[in-house]
Amino acid sequence: MTVSSDPMQWQVGLLGYGEVGRILAEDLRKQGIKVAAYDIKLEREQARPLREHADGIGVELAQSHADLAARADLIVSAVTASQAVPVAEACAPAIGKEAWFLDFNSASPGAKQRAASIIDGAGGRYVEGAVMTSLPPYRIKVPLLLGGRGARELAPLLVTLGFAAKVASDELGVSSAVKMCRSIMIKGLEAMVIESFTTARAYGVEDAVLASLKETFPSVDWEKQGAYFFQRVIEHGRRRAEELREVAETVRDAGLAPWSASGTAERQAWIADLADEGVFGVRGMPEFARSADWRTEADRILARLNAGSRKAPA
Template identity: 75%
Template sequence: MWTDAPIRAVGLVGYGEVGRILAEDLRAQGVAAVLAFDIKNDTALRDHATRHGVELAASHAELAAGADLVISAVTASQAVPVAQACAPGLRDGAWFLDFNSASPGAKIKAGAIVHGAGGRYVEGAVMTSVPPHRIRVPLLLGGPHATELAPTLAALGFKPSVASPTLGVASATKMCRSVMIKGLEAMVIESFTAARAHGVEDAVIASLYETFPGMDWEKLGAYFFQRVIQHGRRRAEEVREVAETVREAGLPPWSAQGTADRQAWVADLADAGVFGAKDAPGFARSEDWRAEADRVLAAVNAKEPS
């Protein structure tokens, strides 16, 4: 019989931006032990772990064996593989919170793996960007154990709400929202950059203000460029899962697939150094989206005609 003892050790699979924020906040909440595992075991990762008292595990299974609660926060395509890799080490009755932006079908597969290993799987759909909210980011929970886990997560500092006892409902909510949100990012980058090339950006933005007066298009432009330049690769993976969600509904994912392609295209430019060095303090921090659009246009125009 499972017992709901206090969470004394939390294991974080994925120690990127989200994992590090969670580690900092969990330690600040007084969690006795925070463990982490990331395949990218670089100097910056190790330094952050040392500063915040986070123990680095050598493998997924080792992390799972030492945790009462495992939180998977990796790239979308790795949601199921991470569940598979953690399963051999899971304690009987251990919690597994899947933070990943994956399709309902992927969450159902991951849940079956964790339940088969004796763990308790809960899907978590993160409903907005993590950095401004940190651990208090709105989090939709789903699955047969969601209601049990919610109070524990709240005590740890999270802001959970239960969407459904059925796996996939929370993720479907997140994914269908992302058709719009991530699509808007891609459309703004495409529209504003093309408008800049044609010299009509001021007229386009003025028209948008008239049509949608409640939206600050200048600030949105800067924010969307920043986020996609910084995280376009991860976002592209997420939107491919969004496209899979649309397919699972029986629809061709034309909009979602185009969004994934645009996000990946910007990520390719970032990897090529178009926006400067990724480790530089000012990388993707321009308050004016025009500076980033000009870099895109310079890169495109520098290419030889095909």
């Protein structure tokens, strides 16, 4: 397969058809770009919404990782962090010669280097991409840092497709290190807000706590920020927990004990467990819609704990 020099003629293959994959698919299809996708959920009962979305915007669904890799000029890997290397392994035998492999996953520098070795060794061209903030508000224009020896060649091609891509380094692992260090702060703040606000609610002191935070950080709307953090973790805690485990590995590789990253991973995973149990309602149902008041979700957590059937992590 020869990769066209005109990215508008490419077929883009999306590995993962979750929130990130669907948003990218929508924005690429609006430009007339050919898009194919594969997600392991297509083999499960929850495949129907994914298939309906793909059919609605004209995305072809591949039968496997290899099927997707065989037809794509550019593969965008947007799966959970723990799967970054396995999906590279699954794609490598079928990847086209000099086809691009853009790794969106929130994986450690070491994992990115292993994935790059697999793809480059199979004749593809691996580039790491670090997504630097939440994708939904920005969509395809989300700030994207590229790294690796092919980053400078791929960057202008991605810009043509609508991405806000810029090169961080020719050295593989630098972009992901930036992402990992940022996640210690951002995902950690989410976990701290949930822990602080829910505890304050249990003691009936939430108004005093928020007033104190407002005095210290007057530019932050803590009511609004609290609601946003609660819902992002409820909806994406599982993925965030996996990312924080990669962050913890990154911290260990630097020689530090990852106390904050590991604790954040546990809190995010715990909230994901509660969501899976239905504490916050059923995904896809109206009661699971984002609440304008974080207190609603804190009360659900406290009610579950008070029922005695689930304990918070020690």
